[in-house]
Amino acid sequence: MKTTNIYRNRTMDKIGESDVGTTLRIAGWVENIRDHGGVSFIDLRDMYGVMQIVMRDTRLLDGISKEDCVSVEGVVELRDEETYNPRIPSGTIELEAHRVDILGRVYQQLPFEVMTSKETREDLRLKYRYLDLRNKKVKDNMIFRSQVISFLRQKMTDMGFLEIQTPILCASSPEGARDYIVPSRKYKGQFYALPQAPQQYKQLLMVSGFDKYFQVAPCFRDEDARADRSPGEFYQLDFEMSFAAQEDVFEVGEEVLTAAFEKFAPEGSAVTRAPYPVISYRQAMLEFGTDKPDLRNPLRIVDVTEFFQRCSFQPFHKKTVRAIRVHADMSKGFHEKLLNFATSIGMGGLGYLEVNDDMTYKGPIDKFIPDDMKGEIAEIAGLVPGDTIFFIADKEARAALYAGQIRTKLGEKLDLCEKNAYRFCFVNDFPMFEYDEKEKKINFTHNPFSMPQGGLEALNTMDPLDILAYQYDIVCNGVELSSGAVRNHSLDIMVKAFEIAGYTEEDLKQKFGALYHAFQFGAPPHAGMAPGIDRMIMLLRNEENIREIIPFPMNGNAQDLMCGAPGPVTETQLREVHIRIR
Helix, strand or coil: CCCCCCCCCCCHHHCCHHHCCCEEEEEEEEEEEEECCCCEEEEEEECCEEEEEEECCHHHHCCCCCCCEEEEEEEEEECCHHHCCCCCCCCCEEEEEEEEEEEECCCCCCCCCHHHHHHCCHHHHHHCHHHHCCCHHHHHHHHHHHHHHHHHHHHHHHCCCEECCCCCCECCCCCCCCCCEEECCCCCCCEEECCCCCHHHHHHHHHCCCCEEEEEEEEEECCCCECCECCEEEEEEEEEEECCCHHHHHHHHHHHHHHHHHHHCCCCCEECCCCCCEEEHHHHHHHCCCCCCCCCCCCCEEECHHHHCCCCCHHHCCCEEEEEEECCCCCCCHHHHHHHHHHHCCCCCCEEEEECCCCCEECCCHHHCCHHHHHHHHHHHCCCCCCEEEEEEECHHHHHHHHHHHHHHHHHHCCCCCCCEECEEEEECCECEEEECCCCEEEECCCCCECECCHHHHHHHCCHHHCEECEEEEEECCEEEEEEEEECCCHHHHHHHHHHCCCCHHHHHHHCHHHHHHCCCCCCCEEEECCEHHHHHHHHCCCCCHHHHCCCCCCCCCCECCCCECCCCCHHHHHHCCCCCC
């Protein structure tokens, strides 16, 4: 049996001109107050909209202040035409108040104006996040977030994936970022960990015979914040498929992400359609200087190392040399500003050549290039009259890094990047192993559970640093949205891969016992990935900081300023879990 709500019988979005003459009760927060002497006005806001309240009996305004939570009863009437407000859906009507009840009073001065809270410094916004969330722009981000997640869930279900929740309390993993650990009360000196990802559990689901799994998975990593990374907690669309290869995962990722971005991207935006470009890690580092290439930027990096080893320019000798060709008008002083940027990121300098109409060059290193080689550099870099070519020289890793940063800066400063576009690509063929200079040993580069290309034979016969993995990322506009891999489902390959990284088979049993034992009972080939939901929404909303799309984020120092976390606990609590603070 439906009961009558004592606070409201209609929300703001459900009131229109057809209700003129009707007595209604509405509820919300006082957004604005205007006292015109003989008549007063309130803008009342609920989650769904704003309604103007007119008080011809001005005594009704007594004791009311901004952001009070109130319930108002009155009659809907048409506004005078000259007072229409086209900025709000209810701008042609108002409610003449007959009764006002204060439901929740404001007892102290507001720390900031709700309507302009996004202009307030972040620490204050986060301390009073419940007020910040009343701001329409902030609130709309959260509504948008809910809509995207709902769409993703439905899309995965429609594609035959089964949503399964995996544990939040799990075993600590020696790989990846730092764990958040949770002491056990029942088992003295033992600890749970919060999952950095549902990695092992989703693989075990495949061994269990579930064909296609997904979940909107909370993940916990004790790592520093960045503009595109929230410290502590984040969410990803985690999915895994049995009897699947890399291309099968690519197809699912393309279908889900293209559908989501076409539905939720700002109107008029271009979205990459399947199939996405596939770029190897090696190619990405060469052409873009990063494994997170922004394909909106048309500039590409070329390798001119071998060419400059045959020239007389000593600063480039025995170094990796990368070049970026640009065809754009450059204002006076542009080269100096770019050089200042180059030195600010650690470069020793930035050479360049300008191409004249007759294909001769001018610039500080022109004299070091023999005349009979000048046509060769034009062919290598595809130079035409009006071009400028910039050179970056250093050890290979730094040359790639610096070239990528110079490419990005050129794209930004010369306004070369495509507007209103979401450009996706896959980056694949990552190295399986890397040499850790600090530990003087070989480690896994990324996910230790990935399948090495070439399988057991590659592990037994190749230099580990030459082995590639079936690992892949999805990148959009220079932001890594997803990482994934074809998983290693073979016990023999798993033992050998971990042996190369310095683990004994006994280590494997102890640290990854569930997978070690499960793979002895008929594990199917499987693969998956996990697009980051927070980053996806951040891109779709064109927000520069990921905290703008998270309801209750920590600040950049991993603090919850609103609830005071992290904070102290009592000695009793510590004793219960057998902890003593040193």
